[in-house]
Amino acid sequence: MIDRKLVRKIIMVGIIALLIAPLSAFAAGSKEEAYPTRPISVTVPYNPGGSTDLTARALAAPMSKALGVNITVNNTPGAGGAAGSNVVANAPLDGYTLLANGMLAFSSMPVLGTSTKTFREWDIWLATFTPNIIAVRADSPYKTMNDLLADLKARPGSVTDGTAGPGSGGHIGAEVLRAAAKIEYKHVSYPGGAPAILAMLAGEVDFTTQLLVEMEDMIKAGKIRALACYSKDDIQIAGGPLIPSIAKFVPAAASYLPMGETTGIAIPAGLSADKLAKLDAAFDTAVKSQEFIDFCKSKGFIINPMGRKASQPYVENLASAVSWILFDAGVAKVSPEQFSIKRK
Numbered sequence: 496m497i498d499r500k501l502v503r504k505i506i507m508v509g510i511i512a513l514l515i516a517p518l519s520a521f522a523a524g525s526k527e528e529a530y531p532t533r534p535i536s537v538t539v540p541y542n543p544g545g546s547t548d549l550t551a552r553a554l555a556a557p558m559s560k561a562l563g564v565n566i567t568v569n570n571t572p573g574a575g576g577a578a579g580s581n582v583v584a585n586a587p588l589d590g591y592t593l594l595a596n597g598m599l600a601f602s603s604m605p606v607l608g609t610s611t612k613t614f615r616e617w618d619i620w621l622a623t624f625t626p627n628i629i630a631v632r633a634d635s636p637y638k639t640m641n642d643l644l645a646d647l648k649a650r651p652g653s654v655t656d657g658t659a660g661p662g663s664g665g666h667i668g669a670e671v672l673r674a675a676a677k678i679e680y681k682h683v684s685y686p687g688g689a690p691a692i693l694a695m696l697a698g699e700v701d702f703t704t705q706l707l708v709e710m711e712d713m714i715k716a717g718k719i720r721a722l723a724c725y726s727k728d729d730i731q732i733a734g735g736p737l738i739p740s741i742a743k744f745v746p747a748a749a750s751y752l753p754m755g756e757t758t759g760i761a762i763p764a765g766l767s768a769d770k771l772a773k774l775d776a777a778f779d780t781a782v783k784s785q786e787f788i789d790f791c792k793s794k795g796f797i798i799n800p801m802g803r804k805a806s807q808p809y810v811e812n813l814a815s816a817v818s819w820i821l822f823d824a825g826v827a828k829v830s831p832e833q834f835s836i837k838r839k
Contacts, residue, residue: 530590530770534565537593537760540579541659542572544689546706546796550623550758551595553790557781562773568595572686575660576600577609584612584763590770597756599664602814605834606827607662612763613834614810618771619761620778621801621809623791625708626755627668627725628738632696633718640722640744643702644676651679657691657700660684661826664756665691667817668704668725670824672741675748692719706756711735711795725754732795751820757799757813759806775802815839 537555539548551568559566571579576596586592598621604610629640637643647654658665665688669680683700685691688709695703696718707730713719715735723741724730727749730738742749760778781787782800791798801809818836821827831838 530773531562531564533591534567535559535562535591535593537566537568537595538579538583539568539570539595540572540576540582541570541663542687542689543570544709545659545687546623546625546664546708546756547576547595547597547758548687548689549708549794550796551760553787553796554595554622554760554778554781557784557786558777561777561780574609575604575607575662575666575684577604577607580604581610583761584610588763588765590762590766590774592762594761595758596761597664597758598810598813599667599756599817600659600662601761602810603662603667603817603821603827606818606822606829606831606836608827608829609662614814615807616764617761618764618766618803619759619806619810620774620803621757621759621799621806622778622782623708623759623796624755624757624799625706625796626730626753627664627671627704628707628710628721629668629672629702629704629723629741630692630695630710630714630719630721631702632698633720635701635720637702637722638720640739640741643722644678644744646701647676647678647680652681654702655681655683655700657683657685657694657703658705659688659691660686662821663688665703665705666826667820668754670820670826671725671748671751671754672704672745673824674820675741675751676745695719707738708795714738725752727752751816757809759801771803778802812839 537551539551541547555566555568583592583594602614605613631637656669688705691703691705694700710719714721721738724738729740814836816839818831819838
């Protein structure tokens with residue numbers, strides 16, 4: 496004989512289980528969506544010591560405090576910054592893998608053929624700016640910018656410039672010099688700004704067009720002679736020499752100035768709004784922190800913070816200048832028109 500009370504009890508237990516299951520799943524899902532709950536990785540697509548690496552590490556500490564998780568910085572050099580950038584582009588879009596990059600290099604990767612993803616397909620936060628400079632080792636025969644220009648014109652294609660690779664900030668600075676001064680030089684690539692500068696100090700290359708922040712300490716120490724800067728005005732280094740504007744020696748360069756690297760962090764577009772909001776808040780806290788401000792002052796960075804909304808038109812304008820410089824020079828094989836990048 497069937498026990499009706501037992502049957503009713505079994506049915507009620509089943510109904511309650513069915514009602515509880517979605518709530519449990521919802522609770523589990525909510526727990527999974529909490530962000531961040533584990534360390535965040537920032538990929539720097541260059542070797543340690545360059546402007547991108549320095550900016551990434553300066554942001555990581557205060558952002559880590561704001562988010563409540565550890566942020567690690569990993570260097571993945573190669574292909575002028577494209578190797579590390581593509582690692583992040585292909586990573587799971589969960590907010591735990593960020594990219595740090597300089598926008599000169601980042602915005603030019605599509606026309607160089609090293610990435611099919613344009614800057615428009617990323618969310619970007621910009622933090623620092625540093626101008627290109629033209630520098631030589633202390634014992635170089637080039638005492639002034641005019642000395643270097645004279646040799647570049649006397650020996651076209653023979654004088655060597657070391658940079659962080661095709662499309663890097665240093666390479667673009669060299670191409671601006673080539674176009675404005677109507678000179679030819681020999682480009683030598685290295686896997687980052689720091690290796691390029693060390694090569695210049697070792698005499699492997701004649702000069703470098705890398706970034707001021709990467710060399711300021713060595714300029715102050717007298718190991719490097721800065722011949723010119725890519726700023727509209729001369730730059731007086733605190734505790735160091737006055738660096739004249741390149742426009743004083745090459746007037747045609749004035750239309751390109753200021754020229755340098757704007758650096759920040761990025762993530763492929765599509766991250767959920769709540770996670771983006773947390774990254775927004777952490778970035779804003781970081782760039783306003785005394786820790787970050789003091790670091791930038793000590794290294795000669797200009798703090799140039801822009802959130803996701805402001806960064807896109809800024810990078811769009813930068814890409815217009817950089818992409819066409821590289822294409823007109825024959826360095827970029829893909830026309831900027833293919834990516835709807837307008838000529839300035």
